[in-house]
Amino acid sequence: MLPSEETKLLESLHPLETKVLQCFSRGETLSAADIMNASGLDESRLDMAAGWLQSKGLFEVRDESVTSFVTLTETGQEYHKAGTPENRIIKALKEGKQFTVKDIIQTWGMDPSEVSSATGALKTSNVITIGKGGVLHLNEAADTKPYDALQQVIDETAGASVALSLPSLPAGKQELIQANFHKRGKSKGIFRITEKKNRVFSLTAEGKELLRLLEERGAAAEEASILTPEMLKQGTWKDKKFRAYNIALNPPRQSIGRKHPYRIFLDFVKYKFIGMGFEEMRGPLVENEFWDMDALFMPQFHPARNIHDVYFVKEPAASKKIEEPFGKRVAAAHRDGGETGSSGWRYAFDIERAKRLILRSQGTAVSARTLAIGPKIPGKYFSIARCFRYDAVDATHAPDFYQVEGIVLGEDINFTTLLGLLKLFGQEIAKATEFQFRPAYFPFTEPSVELHVKHPELGWMELGGAGLFRPEVTVPLGVDVPVIAWGLGLDRMAMVALGIQDIRDLFSRDLDFIRTKKIQLG
């Protein structure tokens, strides 16, 4: 390594990296636990620093070995707080107290077996003798060091912020731990030895060199990692050297405030329509069959009106009334055409059926309501309405979805202006340059047309359906100018813009997915 490179590297060290490097003054290879104990770093910070050091080629993970770790058992915790039974007895005797084994059991609240094994051990090691009347005496030449040593290991184990690794301890201590782990006929051990996977790290040659430089430099140059308000107030920043950052690192993730990607698409559509002079309409989620179907001249026997096509509302099952004069006029249009110049569907219209409540099955219901409340003439209207279809939910069927639809009314509305409007939609919304108009069928429009466009990415696709509302629709609702009804199928375009294949993902519950989805509106 060239000296200048080394210096650069040294200056770029993050305080966390420095801390980790410095641990290696104690040994060649260290376990994660050793480093954490020595540096006071927690596991996540160690991981961070280790990752950076590894990326700089200073550090390597040697292997993941299995190491024994020492922790205290419940008994050990107790002994840490109160002392081992042996030490408590020694301490009391040193304080000059007089007592018998019986006294210990009765007044100290210790377990009889614990007391007997402690006194037994003390007797054997010539620390105490038991005199007349069972009174305990401390021997003159008593060697209590082994008991102090044990207490010390207990206290150290309790004090460690991370479990101690057994092999890292001095041999004497290891022996003491082994001896008090499930030993001496005692029912309770003091230490618990668990085996854990432990990562072992070592420095590369470059790492060692850098550590040497680090130690050489010692605390000579005061390095600052951050500029503080105090430094600026007091002017001490002048004496500081600011550590260089490794700017090649990935930044931390941020969650920012953001609109939903599908909503961004729908907003794009919404403002397209505002730009084209359309007024927004809204309607209720729960409709009756009258506005959803009857007013649209769908006969009550129409195949799309049965129990397998629409969600019916349980309670109340029907609306209280149908607004008049629309109810009567629509009934007449179905029966024999009424005032519309039509022969009608020729069947007995059931007004009670018209009151049945359903979940809105088509956005055209919103248009029907707009016609009835007296729209502007000329007028252009759109709605982005949530609709419900009776389909099993799968990758191509959502339980509820948006329909973009609307109406255009005016004296100059006819078949050629219908085609002109659809062409405009294709240009504005799908950036289409080629168009095809195909004959289509909708119960409420005549003529009806399907708009196919050539989308720059999707190729030929059906963009929507439209037509001129039948007089059987407009006349009963009190409108006497021609009306274009149109609807666009934009979910496929939305899915392409979002890069998704499953329609259910438009309403995903996965925050990660929503946060990361980008949208191309072009």
Added chain:
Amino acid sequence: MPTIDIKKRDLDSLIGRKLSVPVLEKHLMLAKAELKEYNAETGDLKIELSDSNRPDLWSAEGIARQVRIALAGKAEVYPFFKHGRKPAREIRVDMGLKTVRPYIAACTASGIRMNEDVLAQMIQSQEKLADIFGRKRSTVSIGIYELDPITFPVEYRLAEPSSVSFTPLGMEEKLNLAEILERHPKGIAYGGIVKPFPAYPVLTDGMGRALSFPPIINSREIGEVKSQTRNVLVEVTGTDMRMTILTLNILATNFYDRGADIEPVLVVYPYETEFGKRVGFPYDTSRKVTVSLSKFSSGLGEDVTLGDVKKRLSAYGHKVSAGRGGLSVVFPPYRDDIMHTVDLVEDYAISRGYDSFEAVMPRESTVGVLSSIEILSDTVRDSMVGAGFQEIMSNILCSREELEDALQGGERLVEVDNPLSLAYSVLRNCVLPSLLNVEAASSKAFYPHRVFEVGEVAVFDTAQNMGSRTDLNLAALVSHPAANFSETHSYFDVLLYYLGVDYGLEPAEHHLFTPGRCGMVVSHGVVLGFIGEVRPEALDRRQITMPCAAFEINLNKLLHLLEIK
């Protein structure tokens, strides 16, 4: 709408020309049909028909006819509809049928050049007509028989379920009518149509032999159609006379197009019908419609000539004559979908081709306007995004379980009567549970989580004509280890500050929020919503292990406050 299978060679032979597939696809527009699949090796075509009102197009014969007429430029004539002479064969209807299945129409077709394509089309049209147009045989069903073994007059009568037995098609043993409903697949499928009645319809021939049990199944003992059959009896029974007649007319026309001779059958009713008591079928029900040329010009937005309209309508199958002030149009007997002059305007446009019209932009200028609730929604969404919240969009149709612990005392939901699945059986009445769903699914997404949704809800409200009202709510949820009331309140407070709405918080009970840590938002005496820390019970129920605090307010109420100010 129906999708039908046709052999390319069959279609070509019916059209009388071998068409390339791209040319065929173009011509299919005449029938509002779309080619879905084409197998070049087998010549199998799969065609989807979009017009539910044109059952005459649901067969190879029907599609071919529409194309053939266009290529020839003139309507075809079906002479068998004019049968002045007394039909040779007769069906007599029993009085009892008036309340069960009152109508029957029939004719015979002789000299059919039967082959597998013809047989396949015959079976397919029968199925599509009875299933889709006939609403699963309830309004119309069809029976086709080998003509020669049948002795006339045939009787259409009612029979006790156990009094008549025959071997139905597809079975080996003799069953009575009740047994057919129980054991035959068609009996099981369609039995519901006749079960409400004590006696069932049967057709028996002059020798008293059972021909069929309409609308369920034919007998295989007499009249079974085989590949060598040349002469058939076609009958249609139903509950709607016009639909019954139309179905027979379509079948008769199809057989005629196959080169068969159509002979009428006289049906003798004991009761009055729209077309009399003694009616010979096939019966032409089409009327003459008089249309002025201006209807075409104004509807199309283009000046058209009488000659051109006449030519285009003829090439679409109509009989057209020019008269004073306009045209007289008689539409073909296999169609009954012309209700209004607009239907003829569309026929003209289709016949001429939509691509022959100029696309003209509407000239009149209008002003783009958003509703005031949408403007408020946009403002609120912008503020929430500015405050660092991720917007969420959720389904409105959901399960009761998702909303149950959000329901306040006595609150009810708009519930679906016929759910496909309990997972989608109620409409949400608030948005917060949707955000909790997101939280429950997103414990792996890095924290903090700050999410919001402006979304529609359906509120059960018996005071409304519709039994409910649709509101727009805003809900926001904060989730991280220290998420609390105060943080959430601060976001709410700044939102309402910029909206210009002053409000107060009152201590409140709410099932989703921890008692003592929930505030009811009140402004000028109106309860707008709630703020609080989400109850651990509510989090636990959704297996959320991160503290959450949230608020939800009703934007319609907020808008009302802003508007009266």
